[in-house]
Amino acid sequence: xxxxxxxxxxxxxxxxxxxxxxxxxxxxxxxxxxxxxxxxxxxxxxxxxxxxxxxxxxxxxxxxxxxxxxxxxxxxxxxxxxxxxxxxxxxxxxxxxxxxxxxxxxxxxxxxxxxxxx
Amino acid sequence: xxxxxxxxxxxxxxxxxxxxxxxxxxxxxxxxxxxxxxxxxxxxxxxxxxxxxxxxxxxxxxxxxxxxxxxxxxxxxxxxxxxxxxxxxxxxxxxxxxxxxxxxxxxx
Numbered sequence: 001x002x003x004x005x006x007x008x009x010x011x012x013x014x015x016x017x018x019x020x021x022x023x024x025x026x027x028x029x030x031x032x033x034x035x036x037x038x039x040x041x042x043x044x045x046x047x048x049x050x051x052x053x054x055x056x057x058x059x060x061x062x063x064x065x066x067x068x069x070x071x072x073x074x075x076x077x078x079x080x081x082x083x084x085x086x087x088x089x090x091x092x093x094x095x096x097x098x099x100x101x102x103x104x105x106x107x108x109x110x111x112x113x114x115x116x117x118x
Numbered sequence: 119x120x121x122x123x124x125x126x127x128x129x130x131x132x133x134x135x136x137x138x139x140x141x142x143x144x145x146x147x148x149x150x151x152x153x154x155x156x157x158x159x160x161x162x163x164x165x166x167x168x169x170x171x172x173x174x175x176x177x178x179x180x181x182x183x184x185x186x187x188x189x190x191x192x193x194x195x196x197x198x199x200x201x202x203x204x205x206x207x208x209x210x211x212x213x214x215x216x217x218x219x220x221x222x223x224x225x226x
Contacts, residue, residue, distance in 0.1 A: 035215065037217075044203075044205065044217060044218075044219050044220040045154075045156075045162065045205055045207075045217040045220070046217065047213075047214060047215045047216060047217060049213075050213060050215070059213045061213070061214050062119065062214070095161065095162075099209065099215075101211045102150075102209075102210060102211045103167070103209070104150075104152035104164055104167040104207065104209045105152070105154075105164065105207070105209065105215075106164055108161045108162060109161075110161060111161060
């Protein structure tokens with residue numbers, strides 16, 4: 001069974017750093033892209049970027065370039081999304097999702113709720 | 119960048135009604151268009167890929183059509199369990215993979 005299991009909810013202060021994770025199982029981890037999608041409270045879905053665990057090829061949405069870093073450790077089948085200095089506007093639910101090139105996003109993680117508040 | 123718009127942004131319809139949601143892309147692309155359903159507090163669920171291919175297990179009252187710049191999601195007979203927000207999504211092999219802003223569907 002394909003699963004993407006994300007790390008738990010986080011509460012942080014502005015200016016703090018954060019790294020959340022997404023562990024894949026039940027499929028060949030290096031053959032599928034992993035994307036990150038943000039959903040701010042009460043808002044829609046924002047595609048942030050995507051990484052290919054096979055060679056760490058990473059692409060970012062222009063809206064998120066320089067704001068976050070996407071990385072992967074294929075030895076432990078885990079992708080990461082990190083911030084070096086959080087802002088209150090980073091508050092939201094973050095989903096990782098699997099994609100086979102040329103195909104739609106199919107399996108989604110359960111989401112990680114990030115709350116940034118002083 | 120590709121811009122995606124959806125109309126309407128929300129709608130209220132009666133059980134049994136036919137509901138149509140439109141997604142417009144600028145610039146257009148082929149048929150790398152998916153539709154997702156997100157119920158409150160839940161993870162988005164893939165309904166349709168390649169503009170018109172219904173995913174396994176999705177009720178046949180859902181259908182999709184279109185190509186290029188204009189795409190449509192139709193619910194032929196709205197049911198109470200269809201209350202959700204629906205998103206169109208441009209995917210493919212080349213990013214960006216933009217989502218539409220969403221259409222909230224409610225029961226009248």
